Amino acid sequence: MFSSLRIRNYRLFFLGQVVSNTGTWMQRIAQDWLVLSLTGSSAAVGITTALQFLPMLLFGLYGGVLVDRLPKRPTLLATQTAMGVTGLALAFLTLSGHVQVWHVYLAAFAVGLATVVDNPARQSFVSEMVGPGQLQNAVSLNSANFQSARLVGPAVAGVLITGVGTGWAFLFNGLSFVAPIVGLLLMRARDLHPVERAPRGKGQLREGLHYVAGHPELIWPIVLVGFIGTFGFNFPVWLSAYADDIFHAGAGGYSLFNTLMAVGSVAGALLAARRGTARLRILIAAAMAFGILEVAAALAPSFWLFALLMVPIGIFGLTVNVTANTAVQMGTDPAMRGRVMALFMMVFMGGTPLGAPLVGWVTDAYGARVGFALGGLVSAVAATTVGLVLARVGGLRLSVGWHRGHPQVGFVPREAGEQQERLVTAV
Numbered sequence: 001m002f003s004s005l006r007i008r009n010y011r012l013f014f015l016g017q018v019v020s021n022t023g024t025w026m027q028r029i030a031q032d033w034l035v036l037s038l039t040g041s042s043a044a045v046g047i048t049t050a051l052q053f054l055p056m057l058l059f060g061l062y063g064g065v066l067v068d069r070l071p072k073r074p075t076l077l078a079t080q081t082a083m084g085v086t087g088l089a090l091a092f093l094t095l096s097g098h099v100q101v102w103h104v105y106l107a108a109f110a111v112g113l114a115t116v117v118d119n120p121a122r123q124s125f126v127s128e129m130v131g132p133g134q135l136q137n138a139v140s141l142n143s144a145n146f147q148s149a150r151l152v153g154p155a156v157a158g159v160l161i162t163g164v165g166t167g168w169a170f171l172f173n174g175l176s177f178v179a180p181i182v183g184l185l186l187m188r189a190r191d192l193h194p195v196e197r198a199p200r201g202k203g204q205l206r207e208g209l210h211y212v213a214g215h216p217e218l219i220w221p222i223v224l225v226g227f228i229g230t231f232g233f234n235f236p237v238w239l240s241a242y243a244d245d246i247f248h249a250g251a252g253g254y255s256l257f258n259t260l261m262a263v264g265s266v267a268g269a270l271l272a273a274r275r276g277t278a279r280l281r282i283l284i285a286a287a288m289a290f291g292i293l294e295v296a297a298a299l300a301p302s303f304w305l306f307a308l309l310m311v312p313i314g315i316f317g318l319t320v321n322v323t324a325n326t327a328v329q330m331g332t333d334p335a336m337r338g339r340v341m342a343l344f345m346m347v348f349m350g351g352t353p354l355g356a357p358l359v360g361w362v363t364d365a366y367g368a369r370v371g372f373a374l375g376g377l378v379s380a381v382a383a384t385t386v387g388l389v390l391a392r393v394g395g396l397r398l399s400v401g402w403h404r405g406h407p408q409v410g411f412v413p414r415e416a417g418e419q420q421e422r423l424v425t426a427v
Contacts, residue, residue: 002273004138009187010129014145016183020080021146023176025153026160027087029258030169031104032236033161033251034094038101042241042368046360048108049236053356055112056119056349063116064342065204068335072125073192077184079118084177086110087170094167119349120342123325124195127334131193136326140273143322148266158255195334208339216393217331218340220386221280221324224287226347227382228320230355231375232294235261237360238375241368247303257310264314271315272322280327280390286319287383294376298369321348 005011035048056063067075090107093099130138157169212218235258243254293313300306325344332340355375363371 002137002141004130004134004141007130007134007191009191010126010134010138012183012186013125013129013180014141016180017142017145018149019179020176021149022153022156023087023173025149025258026157026169027090027173028236029154029157029255030161030166031090031108032240033254034099034166035101035104036240036244038099038104041360042237042363043357043360044101045240046234046237046356046358046363048104049234049356050354051105052108052112052115053349055109055116056346057354059113059116060120060342060346060349061205061208061339064120064208064339064346066117067120067124067338067342068204070121072121072128073184073187073189075117075121076125077181079114079121080177080180080184082114083111083118084174084181086114087174087177089174091167091170091174094165094170099167115349119345120338123329123341123345124337127329127337128192128194129187132330135330137273139326139329140269140322143318143325144266144269144273148262154255154258154262158251161251195337204339208336208343211333211336212340212343215331216390217280218328220390220393221283221327222344222347224283224382224386225320225324225344228287228290228317228379229348231359231382232291232379233317234356234359234371234375237356237363238368238372241363241371242306246368247306249303253303257307260307260310261314261317264311264316265318266314267311268315268318269322272319272326279323283320283323283327284383284387284390286316286323288380288387290316290320291376291378291380291383294379295373296376298373298376324348 005014031048032045035044036042038044086107090099090103093103126138126142127135156172160166160168160172212222239257240254243249243251243257247253249256290313293309293316297306297309297313300309328340328344329337359371359375362374
């Protein structure tokens, strides 16, 4: 389960991210709660989330082109520094009492700009640190790392917000970027597995899109995470509304919801690290379960039932993320990985600027329960549709029968060509 941590460079990277991710989650909670406090509007929280992910939607593919051209470690040093400075600036404005909602909007957009390059660079750099043999394990542990920070970050943020104010959470986040920067500086270059960088040239963005379009085992998982990222992952909007309007639990309830979801997410990531494979059938099943559980949570009548449902939602949501991420990385030519992962992250995260304001408006107009149920329904329908398309493209057919007195339903391969065989293997 933890085999990639034996590699020194990855261990330094992992430990730095533990600290930084904790600060990131503290800022997310503080940022959402600050906007809600300043405006009283779920739609404003949705706008903040949208602004943070809008740069990924607009420039994500160009970020992937840059990452394929640039050395990964210096690139990460620059992006991590930029995000740290942004956190410190927001801390100064908040602690001095001069913060306004447009300051939070601007900070969210600035972090989003840095993320355009930082995300594909971090995704691609994992393979350079651990090599192909440990890639599945390292990707899963990265997700466990990020989600484990949700266990600490929201809880600490909740204490700070209620005790001394949101500014201290922003300050901790800004300082937390020192850890990954030091980790990157301490790495041994000779132990890396460098990938030949793409030369500067015309048509590289188009080349990446054509590459993905020609591989159904890449394009359809990306389509699925696009729908789920756009409509199913708007938790800042829903959870703040449930804590404030439905259950009247305040910042403490909001932090609890995020913490319980993080418990499930960590469990999902560790199970993925132990599983060692990234089959598309697991992706489809997890996405369907994720959508159905969101609908169930939307209808939960009590605070504690809603809170407990956050755990399985976290498990299946993280399983979707890790499985899709790993399947796409392992199915991609290393020379194309920056562009392909930029497309993956652009679709997964960049859909939020489209979905978050819409979901925020539905939540304000019709209530948090309707908004949450709509997101779950769209996720479940998308999973079903993509599963059927993958079965058809992969040359699979539905098989219904009986075995030892029990019904069995599943997909079995038809006669397949080369591309179909590749997809059947992925499934």
